[in-house]
Amino acid sequence: MSVLPYAVAAWLFGIGLYGIATSRNFIHLVGCLGVCQSATYVLLLGLGYRWGSIAPIFYDHPPGTPAVDPVMQALVLTDIVVGATLTALLLVLTVQAYKRGGSLDPEKLRPMRAGDKPGQSRGSSQVSDGGRQAS
Amino acid sequence: MSPRIRVALLALSGLILLPCAASVIAGLPAFGSKIALYGERINAITPEARHVANMVSAINFDLRGLDTLGEEFMLLAAITGTVVLLRGHRGEGITGRAMRRPGRAVIPRSEATVLACRIAGPLTCLFGLYVVLHATVTPGGGFQGGVILASGTLLIYLGEGYSGWRDAIHSHWLDALEGGGALLFALCGLVPMLTGAAFMQNILPLGTLRDLFSGGLMLVENLGVAMAVTGGFTQLFLEFMEETREAEEPDEPGEESA
Numbered sequence: 038m039s040v041l042p043y044a045v046a047a048w049l050f051g052i053g054l055y056g057i058a059t060s061r062n063f064i065h066l067v068g069c070l071g072v073c074q075s076a077t078y079v080l081l082l083g084l085g086y087r088w089g090s091i092a093p094i095f096y097d098h099p100p101g102t103p104a105v106d107p108v109m110q111a112l113v114l115t116d117i118v119v120g121a122t123l124t125a126l127l128l129v130l131t132v133q134a135y136k137r138g139g140s141l142d143p144e145k146l147r148p149m150r151a152g153d154k155p156g157q158s159r160g161s162s163q164v165s166d167g168g169r170q171a172s
Numbered sequence: 173m174s175p176r177i178r179v180a181l182l183a184l185s186g187l188i189l190l191p192c193a194a195s196v197i198a199g200l201p202a203f204g205s206k207i208a209l210y211g212e213r214i215n216a217i218t219p220e221a222r223h224v225a226n227m228v229s230a231i232n233f234d235l236r237g238l239d240t241l242g243e244e245f246m247l248l249a250a251i252t253g254t255v256v257l258l259r260g261h262r263g264e265g266i267t268g269r270a271m272r273r274p275g276r277a278v279i280p281r282s283e284a285t286v287l288a289c290r291i292a293g294p295l296t297c298l299f300g301l302y303v304v305l306h307a308t309v310t311p312g313g314g315f316q317g318g319v320i321l322a323s324g325t326l327l328i329y330l331g332e333g334y335s336g337w338r339d340a341i342h343s344h345w346l347d348a349l350e351g352g353g354a355l356l357f358a359l360c361g362l363v364p365m366l367t368g369a370a371f372m373q374n375i376l377p378l379g380t381l382r383d384l385f386s387g388g389l390m391l392v393e394n395l396g397v398a399m400a401v402t403g404g405f406t407q408l409f410l411e412f413m414e415e416t417r418e419a420e421e422p423d424e425p426g427e428e429s430a
Contacts, residue, residue, distance in 0.1 A: 039202035039205070043197040043203070054182065055179075058178050059178070085208070085211065086204050092311070093211075094226045095225045101216070104215045106207040106210075107211055107215060108208065108214065111232050114315055118247065126250045128412075132258070
């Protein structure tokens with residue numbers, strides 16, 4: 038029982054990694070990365086927890102009451118904020134990969150070369166590629 | 173590399189890593205038995221030393237403020253990268269009109285949606301402001317409150333439509349908010365040095381414990397973070413939403429207004 042949170046963290050990381058390795062879609066891949074990242078939340082909060090302690094906020098309880106580890110909570114907060122912006126950045130890269138390659142499949146990702154035509158891209162993506170080809 | 177080989181490699185490395193992970197987990201302190209000494213000392217000392225009730229804010233903005241400065245600029249860099257990637261491709265051309273995909277019907281917003289958004293939007297923003305301002309007293313702070321404020325702006329989109337949203341949200345303001353917030357945080361580190369103190373030393377009066385104005389310099393840093401997070405996340409929403417439009421075909425009559 039006392040190792041259950043750590044086992045959950047390891048399991049979350051494992052299934053996230055499995056998802057990343059077998060992914061056939063970039064958006065699915067970014068989601069799997071999020072699952073991997075949530076393993077770190079579970080691990081950090083599990084490490085900082087102590088039975089019978091309060092949250093590390095001494096408003097209702099006087100200072101000196103046993104509280105859980107505030108460093109871990111600050112780390113998780115940092116983790117979540119940076120994770121959210123990095124997810125946005127990765128999704129933007131997904132959008133760009135789709136515009137250039139016409140596919141969301143990581144298997145079909147090819148190296149970019151100067152002068153390449155944007156593959157089987159659809160919709161608006163063909164119109165707006167002029168600047169890239171001119172360079 | 174074929175998918176099958178990749179899964180086999182993953183399984184192999186998993187088999188090797190499993191005993192290592194098991195031994196590490198077995199070596200960790202039992203769950204819920206004790207916490208690290210560093211956190212223990214912070215809980216014991218900080219309420220008297222910094223006059224703040226929220227230890228997480230005290231760590232983020234004072235004890236480990238330098239780390240938060242790094243994180244702040246990481247946030248700035250990630251959002252700048254997003255904006256540059258999207259705008260570099262799309263160009264700066266901005267119109268206030270939402271385009272419509274051919275073949276997809278525009279469903280007019282119901283009055284209930286508009287009413288709910290008009291009620292919930294200001295309340296959400298008020299709650300976000302509350303969370304930001306009480307960073308040193310109750311759970312919350314610039315990061316959490318900033319995200320709540322940014323999601324409050326999404327309710328404008330839901331209630332007023334795309335053009336209403338673009339009327340309310342200006343990209344330049346968001347740039348100023350985001351960069352200004354990061355600048356404010358950096359200045360909070362540099363200004364104490366002008367007075368001869370150390371980098372990011374808390375030189376403002378600390379106030380009283382459990383009061384709104386407690387924590388001194390932490391309040392200013394918290395404000396900077398709130399500005400940067402609000403501006404940054406709203407900028408992300410704006411850029412992703414711009415991506416759904418097709419600015420190259422301006423004659424498409426796709427005004428999304430109910």
